[in-house]
Amino acid sequence: MKYTTAFAIGLIFGIGLLVSGMYHPAKVLGFLDLAGKWDPSLAFVMGGALPFSAIGFIIAHRRGKALFGEPLHLPPTKKIDPRLLIGATIFGVGWGLSGVCPGPAIFNLGFASGSALVFIAALGAGMAGYEMFDRATAKR
Amino acid sequence: MQIDWINFTPWPSLTGGALIGIAAALLINFNGRIMGASNIVGGLFHSLSDAPWRLSFLAGLIAPAIVAAAINMPKPVFFGSTATLIVAGLLVGCGTRMGGGCTSGHGVCGMSRLSPRSIAATLIFMLAGFVTVFVVRHALAGAAS
Numbered sequence: 001m002k003y004t005t006a007f008a009i010g011l012i013f014g015i016g017l018l019v020s021g022m023y024h025p026a027k028v029l030g031f032l033d034l035a036g037k038w039d040p041s042l043a044f045v046m047g048g049a050l051p052f053s054a055i056g057f058i059i060a061h062r063r064g065k066a067l068f069g070e071p072l073h074l075p076p077t078k079k080i081d082p083r084l085l086i087g088a089t090i091f092g093v094g095w096g097l098s099g100v101c102p103g104p105a106i107f108n109l110g111f112a113s114g115s116a117l118v119f120i121a122a123l124g125a126g127m128a129g130y131e132m133f134d135r136a137t138a139k140r
Numbered sequence: 141m142q143i144d145w146i147n148f149t150p151w152p153s154l155t156g157g158a159l160i161g162i163a164a165a166l167l168i169n170f171n172g173r174i175m176g177a178s179n180i181v182g183g184l185f186h187s188l189s190d191a192p193w194r195l196s197f198l199a200g201l202i203a204p205a206i207v208a209a210a211i212n213m214p215k216p217v218f219f220g221s222t223a224t225l226i227v228a229g230l231l232v233g234c235g236t237r238m239g240g241g242c243t244s245g246h247g248v249c250g251m252s253r254l255s256p257r258s259i260a261a262t263l264i265f266m267l268a269g270f271v272t273v274f275v276v277r278h279a280l281a282g283a284a285s
Contacts, residue, residue: 003196005170010200012163013175013244018204020156021149024216030147032266032273037144041153046247048157049164053252056165061253066172073173075240080260087239088246088261092268094231097224097276101243102236103177105229106198108216110205115218119229124185126233127178131185134237 002068017107020045025099032096164249167197176245177201178236185237239265 017023022045030039065071095101098119100108105123108116164175171193173180180194209215218225236242239261241250246265250258 002171002193005166006173006193006196007200009163009167009170009175010197011203012159012166012200013197014201014204016156016159016163017201018156018208018213019159020153022153022156023205024214025219026217027147027149029219029273030144032269033277034141034270035274035278037142037147039144039147041147041149044150044153045157045160046251048154049161049248050252052158052161053164053248054161056161056168057249057253059165060168060172063169066168067170070172072168075174075255075257078255078257080257084239084257084261085264087235087237088264089235089239089268090231091235091239091242092265093272094228094233094235095243095265096269096272097220097231098228099219100228101177101232102181103201103242103244104216105232106177106181106201107205110202110207111209111215113215113218115222115225116216118222118225119218122226122229123233124181126230126235127182127185127237128233129230130234130237131182 002070013103014107014110016049017104020048023104023107025104027099028095028101028104029099032099160244160248161252164244164252168249174245174249176241176249178233178242179240179245182233182237235265 020041021027022042027039027041030037031042060066060072100119102123105116105120109120167173167175180197184191184194220228241258241261246258246261251262
């Protein structure tokens with residue numbers, strides 16, 4: 001059952017990306033380009049998403065567990081540490097260079113374009129590289 | 141500031157955003173998981189023990205794009221050289237894992253549950269994005285001409 005819901009919910013996320021047009025790097029870069037002709041669309045995507053997501057989290061937090069009895073897998077840490085700040089900065093630079101963040105990067109695989117494949121391969125390599133770095137530093 | 145009225149799409153953006161928010165609300169309530177694209181993918185590099193739900197979710201995420209491509213909806217156009225795409229992909233992959241989230245995980249889920257970490261991360265990656273686009277499109281382009 002949880003695989004069916006995961007698939008169906010992934011589908012809703014994907015349709016959301018399609019409808020909002022945020023899978024187009026140009027839309028994202030248009031939002032990030034404050035000094036050029038600014039396209040506020042991405043702010044409207046966030047504005048559309050936040051109320052629904054907030055209600056969902058309020059309900060989940062009240063219930064304390066998911067509908068099929070799964071615990072809520074929430075981030076273990078609440079600390080704002082250098083890792084968070086440096087990581088977010090690195091991500092932001094990559095996002096600004098390409099106009100692509102992880103959700104649309106995966107979504108765009110469906111279009112099977114060469115650029116989408118190049119990007120996702122590099123993204124996977126970056127994630128695997130960080131994982132290795134994380135394991136190496138955790139051992140010490 | 142000049143608004144790009146030609147490309148600004150308030151209604152599709154709000155509607156698509158609402159769908160993304162609904163998906164986030166459903167995933168935490170049905171599966172007990174945070175809908176963060178980078179963590180759902182990145183978790184596969186960490187441990188394969190819960191790979192099936194991650195792969196199910198990712199299959200769902202890709203499916204609408206396959207349909208969109210089949211009915212000839214506009215393809216995404218990527219910017220920059222292959223080298224730029226590779227560098228950007230590496231930075232996005234490494235940065236989202238290091239920072240523990242991306243636009244969906246921190247930006248939508250974390251912000252909506254008022255997590256201070258996510259609010260800080262979202263402000264920072266947005267700021268880094270604004271600065272990067274300014275440098276690429278204006279500072280460097282200006283210097284080259």
